Amino acid sequence: MSTSKLASFIVKFRFLLFALSLLFYAWGAIQLPKMVFDGDFTSMFPKDDPYLEELEKIDETYLQSRNLIILVQPPNKDMYSRESLELIQKITEEAWKLPYSIRVDSLTNYQHAEVDGDNFFVGNLINEPATLTKDALRKIESIIESDINIMGRLISDSGQVSVIIVSLALPDVGPMTLETLQTSTAASELLDAANDLRDIFVKQYPGVVIHFTGEPALEQGLLDVSISDMMTLSPAMSLVVIVLIWIFLRSLVAVISVLAVLSITQVIAFGIALQLGYYMNPVTVLAPMLIMVLAIADSVHILSQYIIHLREGKEKPQAMEAAIDKNFSPVLLTSITTGIGLLALNFGDSPYFADMGTISAIGVFVAFIITFTVIPTIALFIPMKLKREALFLTPLLLQLARWVVKNNKVIFWVSIVTSLTLISFIPATELNDDLDGLLDESVEVQKSVRFAHKHLGGFRYILYSFESGEPGGVNEPAYLHHIDSFANWLRQQPEVSSISSYIEILKSLNKAMHNNDSAYYTVPNNRMLAAQYMALYEMSLPVGSDLSQVINNNRSSLRITVNLNHADNKAIIALEQRAGDWMNIHMKELYATPTSGTLMFAHFSMNSIYGMIDGSLLALAFITIVLIVGLKSIRYGLLSIVPNLAPAAIVYGIWSMVLGEVNQAAAFTFCLSLGLIVDDTVHMLSKYLYAKREGKNTEDAIYYAFTSSGTALIVTTLALAAGMFLMTLSLYTPTGTMGMMMALIILTAILFDFIFLPTLLMRFDRQTEESKNIHEAEQTVEDSPSTELC
Known part of the structure; x- marks a missing residue:
């Protein structure tokens, strides 16, 4: 037709x-x-992403939890003062009451091991902040600054900002309908309670700065942005259309x-x-x-x-x-x-x-x-x-x-x-991206991310899960030495801010058991001794604390977390490649595939x-x-x-x-x-x-x-x-x-x-056209009758 x-x-x-x-x-x-909204952070990645598959495997191997990160800067900007430590202790206690909270880690309840004669003790680093003397404060400062599991993780290097990590057992609600969004989500319920907590402490401590970040905060931020864009940009576009069509037509x-x-x-x-x-x-x-x-x-x-x-x-x-x-x-x-x-x-x-x-x-x-x-x-x-x-x-x-x-x-x-x-100019273009730049600076969680970058280098990380190959193999000295060497190499890399792993706890226990002699801040050379340290440490932990987030149930593998400074994607991938090369050379039999949301992105x-x-x-x-x-x-x-x-x-x-x-x-x-x-x-x-x-x-x-x-x-x-x-x-x-x-x-x-x-x-x-005209002219000449000159 x-x-x-x-x-x-x-x-x-x-x-x-x-x-x-x-x-x-x-x-x-x-x-x-x-209509269904999906605010799950992992939904932005393809389902067959090998790093996502590895992350899901780690979640199945270790206690899975998602974290709400609370960043606290006290009014006096000095975390080593009585008032600041008392503030952290109070927020820590209130954080236990947040919805879906199953564990809270902070400066005050950090599990510190000490040996007094024949007595072994594991307990809170700080119990009664208000009663601490100057000598006690100096001792706490010395312990904190010498413990690599604390510095850069629970407190900033400047000593001005502290971190409280709330481990959560959030329900897997999946995509949400409009009806669900109009009521409440688990993440929104959590953040509403967290904001109420912040309001209370801001009133009690004028000048205190409190920020929230972590996956639940990011996912809720993405969801809020989605709804905001849908409700504002489309109507604005309709108005623009009306004006333009009327002006021109x-x-x-x-x-x-x-x-x-x-x-x-x-x-x-x-x-x-x-x-x-x-x-x-x-x-x-x-x-x-x-x-x-x-x-x-x-x-x-x-x-x-x-x-x-x-x-x-x-x-x-x-x-x-x-x-x-x-x-x-x-x-x-x-x-x-x-x-x-x-x-x-x-x-x-x-x-x-x-x-x-x-x-x-x-x-x-x-x-x-x-x-x-x-x-x-x-x-x-x-x-x-x-x-x-x-x-x-x-x-x-x-x-x-x-x-x-x-x-x-x-x-x-x-x-x-x-x-x-x-x-x-195109060939000179760099291909790059930034996970921490997904949201506008006006979004609350983005403000928290920038605050974290300024004081702690951010919360990007890479996870490694190392298999020993046998139950109880995490106590094998050779296995532990390999991972410890790898962690030490990682600490020397410019992209790395700190390493979190059980090995640092084990080395601290070994040192404490030898009268705090620094020469013993190393992995035990005896498997039985390492196993005894682990058992002793776990029995001394308070309710709600254990090693299930870093060691699997049959003690055959352990997980380490590589905390990163603020680095772009190219730098992160380069670090991953260097780390892979190092493992292939020095510990090929224990090679582990890294993963994390940071690496996935x-x-x-x-x-x-x-x-x-x-x-x-x-x-x-x-x-x-x-x-x-x-x-x-x-x-x-x-x-x-x-x-x-x-x-x-x-x-x-x-x-x-x-x-x-x-x-x-x-x-x-x-x-x-x-x-x-x-x-x-x-x-x-x-x-x-x-x-x-x-x-x-x-x-x-x-x-x-x-x-x-x-x-x-x-x-x-x-x-x-x-x-x-x-x-x-x-x-x-x-x-x-x-x-x-x-x-x-x-x-x-x-x-x-x-x-x-x-x-x-x-x-x-x-x-x-010129060629056509020439051709037509030539054709005309050829077709015209010839005349002879007389």
Whole structure:
């Protein structure tokens, strides 16, 4: 069926098609209450991530707990004073009362071992802070500063900040429905109680600073950000759309039509996504806004062309049929190419971005259908009075087109030189990312993270679980010596702040048993003695304290925690590789695979970046093939590569020149941009080719492309750019980065299509026209009757 017949069919049966759209809209609305939010930190990683699998194995081997970290800076900023230690003791006691708390570790209840004659004692390092003498305080300070299990873990090196670690037994609630979120979650219940605790102590101790961090705080922060973005950014985008359409199209019908398309599209798209099992997360909550700006493009192209035909004097049904006829193929092409770009996000390792890409792709194809089933009904039903004059941008666009044609040679070469210069900065770009930079500085948990970085170097860590190969093997001296040597090597690495392990406890016990002689701060050389120390230590621990977090049940393996300074992903991966090399050389038989959320994020981020490079190239290839088929021209399909690829490359060059590095969000942006900026190229080329096939020369075809599609391209570009700039307000920083880069790419793309693409067409098509004219002239000479000279 030709597009003209299809247009007639759509206009003729518009009420039926509109009714079907409303039916699907109702179906989608029924699905919305099933919307589920997933705030689990591990959900941002692929299920087959080897580091995630290793982490799950460690969780099964040792007592699994999640920690709420309480950071305390006393008013006097001196943790070695009576008042400060008393404050820590009181907070420690109250922390036991927090929901889901199963253990609390702090400076005051740290289990310190001492030997007095034949008596062995393990107990709280500090019991009655208020009664401590100056000598006692100095002794405590000396013990703390000499114990590597305390320094950097429970107290900052400056002695100004203390750490209280609350181990939790949080229920595994999984993804949460809207109904669950409206009541309470385990994490929110915990943090509400923690905030109440903070309020109490802030009143009692004016000037005290208390922060909360840890996985529950981060997950709740991610969940809060998701809901905040969904509730604020989409309504703001709707307002922007209304304003832009009214300014440029000056039509209430256009505003109503577009809003109807956006509403119906979003509801149906999310109904489908929910049926397919997709969850909401900090990235997918932005899919509604992305669907909105993508759906605008289809609607505006139809409506602007419809208004143009009305102002030319056509009747409303004929004007709508003409608008559909001219735009159906270009809109179909842009929907397919945009869908390809969005689906290519699945090449990255991030389920968050992959889900957003898939949900948005669903929205793009729904928007394509809804545009042609809803707009004709509304536009033809509501009366619209228009003056018979061109859209106010049309004369300006014609002037621009003439200027470009007149100065095409200068514009072409200036564009080439400028573009290549900016793109040349890309090879110097560093690929990097930062786990601690996921949330905006205004988010409470992010403030806590920055505070921790400033005073303690942060709470990033790497876990190692070493198998001895036999029950009770953790007491084998050779095994212990190997791990101790590895821990000592790790302490010398610049990325490492401290090591937490049972071996340090064992060495302290050995030293205490030998009259605190420092020469005995080493691993016992007798397996039986090491086992006795372990048994003696465990029997002396108070209720709620044991070794199950660092040693497994049959005493065949132990876990060490490598606490890190603030380091970027590249540095963390480099440390992991150096540690692996060291183990292969010095303890190959005990080699252990490291894991942790920190390490998972580092690898996942870098893998996503490289994966998206492959995805982008594949998406570009598919988009080019689609354009070759859609435009029915290999020549113009290949020419489209330049305006499709150059804008993103230029912005990445500028980004590299200014910032020097890109993260995973920037990598996903490149792939996403391919699907969006093709819209401009497709409409310019399709209108240009339409005019050429109607017999116009190159210059006139360019003028036609500007005047017939220019207004719609400007409106959609501004709507897309405005939507992307709104995304920079997201409290999830990868989304903000993506929004900023996308806005810059979209604006660069429209400039490229208006300024450079016409000069590119003139260079190639003029040569073709000249060759054709020469060939026709030669053919005319050959076919003309010859005459003989007399």
